[in-house]
């Protein structure tokens with residue numbers, strides 16, 4: 591019924607959904623986090639810069655904000671373990 595008109599597709603709630611957004615403290619990543627949070631999702635965002643990490647936490651107090659450098663394998667593995675502490679499962683990841 592909605593196949594030919596995506597604008598009429600019923601909107602699904604983002605409540606009880608959890609998303610990981612690496613590089614989510616500024617720019618496109620933060621915009622994605624804002625949108626998902628505004629729809630009721632739990633968002634976990636990462637970045638490296640302490641100032642923008644803190645600013646993102648101020649803007650999205652419900653978000654889990656973690657310092658992690660995606661270019662580091664060690665930090666990425668540690669991030670996986672940290673994410674598990676905050677979420678049983680992820681419904682989506684932007685990486």
Ligand SMILES: NC(=O)c1ccc[n+]([C@@H]2O[C@H](COP(=O)([O-])OP(=O)(O)OC[C@H]3O[C@@H](n4cnc5c(N)ncnc54)[C@H](OP(=O)(O)O)[C@@H]3O)[C@@H](O)[C@H]2O)c1
Nearest residue numbers: 612613614615616617618619637638639659660661684685
């Ligand atoms: N999750 C995603 O899929 C994602 C997120 C953002 C950007 N992007 C891609 O980047 C392009 C440009 O994005 P943009 O204009 O928004 O700005 P950008 O400067 O490319 O990205 C900004 C975000 O990425 C973080 N970031 C950059 N290098 C990182 C690293 N090594 N580890 C962890 N975080 C890192 C920044 O935080 P710090 O400076 O504090 O590290 C900030 O949160 C887009 O084409 C997009 O595809 C993808």
